[in-house]
Amino acid sequence: MKTGIHPEYVECTVRCTCGNTWKTRSTKSEMTVDLCDKCHPFYTGQQKLVDTGGRVQRFANKFGGAAAEQLKKAEEAKAAKAAKAAEEAAAKKAAAEAKAEKKAKRAAEFEKKAAEQPVAESAAEEQATEENAAE
Incomplete structure (x- = not known):
């Protein structure tokens, strides 16, 4: 490893929003987290709204x-x-x-034509019968 280019690795205090704290090591001296093993729904089995x-x-x-x-x-x-x-x-x-x-x-x-056509046919038949009678 090159010397002088890496951040210092120090003891870190981690605080959760539920109030739980613990110590670990990190490049930062303090951290805050939203969920931890004491308040996470997966570990506690309780439903919790997390926004x-x-x-x-x-x-x-x-x-x-x-x-x-x-x-x-x-x-x-x-x-x-x-x-x-x-x-x-x-x-x-x-x-x-x-x-x-x-x-x-x-x-x-069509109805009008059909109504007129029998009249014309009956008139033609009458003429034909008159001609036959006149002969």
Whole structure:
């Protein structure tokens, strides 16, 4: 090992947030920790809420605006898609109504022609019988 480049290895006092302290060796003389073997849920078997310095809140502060903006864009896109679908449905309905109206008009014309045609045929038959009787 080179001399003079390594930090000094000293006795260190470690303090936990639960109040437990112990001594060990480190390059620092004092340390504080959030959890230790006396208060960690894995070792104690008790449920404990651990929030390490508001990490979730810091993340929300840093990226919360971007996440809200993405959510807003997604909602706007969904609303636009729904409006487009409603517009297409209305257009299809209007086309179907126009088609039904056209079909009804053709049916009415056909009925009119059918009603006129027997009259013309019966008139032609009457003429034919009159001609036969005149002969």
